[in-house]
Amino acid sequence: MHKSIHLGFSKRLMKDYFDLKKNNTTTLTEILAGTSSFLATAYIIVVNPAILSKAGLPFAGVLTATIIVSFFSSLMMGLYAKNPIIVAPGMGLNAFFTFSVVLGMKVPWPVALGAVFWAGVIFLLLSVFNIRTYIVKAIPKTLRYATSVGIGLFIALIGFVNAKFLVANPATIIGFGKLDAALLTFIAGILLTSVLVIYRVKGAILIGIVATTLAALPIGRFWGGGQPLINLGGDIFSAPDFSLIFKLDLVHSLTWAMVPVIFAFVFTDMFDSLSTFIGLSEASNLLDESGEPQHVKQALLTDAVATTIAGIAGSSPGTAYIESAVGIEAGGRTGLTAIVGGLWFLPFLFLAPLLSVVPAIATAPALVLVGVFMMRPVTKINWTELDDAIPAFLAMVLIPFTYSITQGITWGFLSYSLLKLFSDKAKEVSITLWIIDAFCILGLILA
Numbered sequence: 364m365h366k367s368i369h370l371g372f373s374k375r376l377m378k379d380y381f382d383l384k385k386n387n388t389t390t391l392t393e394i395l396a397g398t399s400s401f402l403a404t405a406y407i408i409v410v411n412p413a414i415l416s417k418a419g420l421p422f423a424g425v426l427t428a429t430i431i432v433s434f435f436s437s438l439m440m441g442l443y444a445k446n447p448i449i450v451a452p453g454m455g456l457n458a459f460f461t462f463s464v465v466l467g468m469k470v471p472w473p474v475a476l477g478a479v480f481w482a483g484v485i486f487l488l489l490s491v492f493n494i495r496t497y498i499v500k501a502i503p504k505t506l507r508y509a510t511s512v513g514i515g516l517f518i519a520l521i522g523f524v525n526a527k528f529l530v531a532n533p534a535t536i537i538g539f540g541k542l543d544a545a546l547l548t549f550i551a552g553i554l555l556t557s558v559l560v561i562y563r564v565k566g567a568i569l570i571g572i573v574a575t576t577l578a579a580l581p582i583g584r585f586w587g588g589g590q591p592l593i594n595l596g597g598d599i600f601s602a603p604d605f606s607l608i609f610k611l612d613l614v615h616s617l618t619w620a621m622v623p624v625i626f627a628f629v630f631t632d633m634f635d636s637l638s639t640f641i642g643l644s645e646a647s648n649l650l651d652e653s654g655e656p657q658h659v660k661q662a663l664l665t666d667a668v669a670t671t672i673a674g675i676a677g678s679s680p681g682t683a684y685i686e687s688a689v690g691i692e693a694g695g696r697t698g699l700t701a702i703v704g705g706l707w708f709l710p711f712l713f714l715a716p717l718l719s720v721v722p723a724i725a726t727a728p729a730l731v732l733v734g735v736f737m738m739r740p741v742t743k744i745n746w747t748e749l750d751d752a753i754p755a756f757l758a759m760v761l762i763p764f765t766y767s768i769t770q771g772i773t774w775g776f777l778s779y780s781l782l783k784l785f786s787d788k789a790k791e792v793s794i795t796l797w798i799i800d801a802f803c804i805l806g807l808i809l810a
């Protein structure tokens with residue numbers, strides 16, 4: 364009796380706290396959405412350590428750090444910012460940490476972790492004093508729409524690349540992959556998921572991921588040749604490794620020589636998270652009464668905390684994840700989605716080997732379809748006003764073409780301001796945007 368009363372009270376508290384009715388969602392929808400987001404982002408648990416281990420950090424230690432950052436940051440995004448966005452160590456940022464800072468500049472990895480921490484502290488200050496919120500409001504609407512579309516194209520590109528539908532081609536830069544068993548399974552997966560989405564089946568994206576995983580099981584075993592696509596052997600459990608916690612060097616990372624590194628982390632992480640947050644909000648209509656992204660200050664503060672935690676735990680900076688669009692499109696509208704996604708990370712402190720069961724071709728259809736869903740704001744761009752259209756187009760296409768959200772938004776900002784200046788419309792560019800432009804140029808120089 365007491366247990367049922369407690370359960371009922373907890374459910375009511377959860378519904379009231381996240382205002383599920385107002386957001387036109389249910390607990391089940393949020394759980395399915397959070398699970399979908401996790402499956403789309405779970406690759407970071409093994410990919411992040413694979414990249415950072417090249418810098419000399421222990422693979423198992425980074426794996427544990429990745430889960431810690433993802434769990435606590437996503438939990439904070441859900442509970443504090445009430446947004447359905449997963450936060451985890453960012454792709455691109457981990458490559459910069461490894462190849463540019465540690466291997467390129469010969470910075471010892473504990474010092475590089477210290478730089479990540481100080482970048483997080485700067486984020487916190489920018490967020491506490493609301494500076495990052497002013498930056499969000501300074502971004503023109505046309506660039507917000509373009510960023511959303513560009514991120515959608517980027518997500519779709521990642522999906523096609525993960526499925527090997529698109530591959531490197533020396534003659535044409537990219538080309539069509541080999542029509543083998545894996546690619547046929549991906550095509551079947553995207554067709555099935557599309558049909559489920561068209562018929563508005565609840566949990567369509569999650570069903571598509573599970574169904575494609577099951578369809579991939581026979582590949583390499585009963586047909587298709589080569590090695591099995593899904594490894595069912597080996598260990599299931601692995602012990603967490605907390606050896607990297609507090610291994611950052613706070614003293615040597617706070618020197619003049621490290622200022623460019625700290626700035627690069629600040630600049631890249633800030634515009635990655637800002638553009639991701641704005642893009643997801645615009646595409647999914649997660650906006651407040653004034654048309655701004657909902658709970659923007661809390662979300663950006665969460666992102667700042669994620670980077671600070673990353674430095675302490677032993678990882679590259681944390682950031683909002685574009686793959687969260689998978690869960691949002693599955694119906695996730697509140698922080699409960701992020702909480703469920705964050706909770707899913709925790710068991711993999713001990714079950715990391717199980718992630719190999721879900722192959723890249725299983726999540727790829729979801730990523731491609733998210734690209735479709737995020738194209739919606741393209742109709743809001745005024746294509747007849749070329750001083751708006753050209754910067755929007757550049758931001759939109761350069762995000763996937765450069766494989767960098769930061770590069771796309773940087774060139775979008777710069778072209779917007781310059782074209783307005785030369786079109787006698789300089790008054791449409793705010794002082795804040797001119798300051799952002801200056802940092803964009805500095806970021807390009809230091810990159």
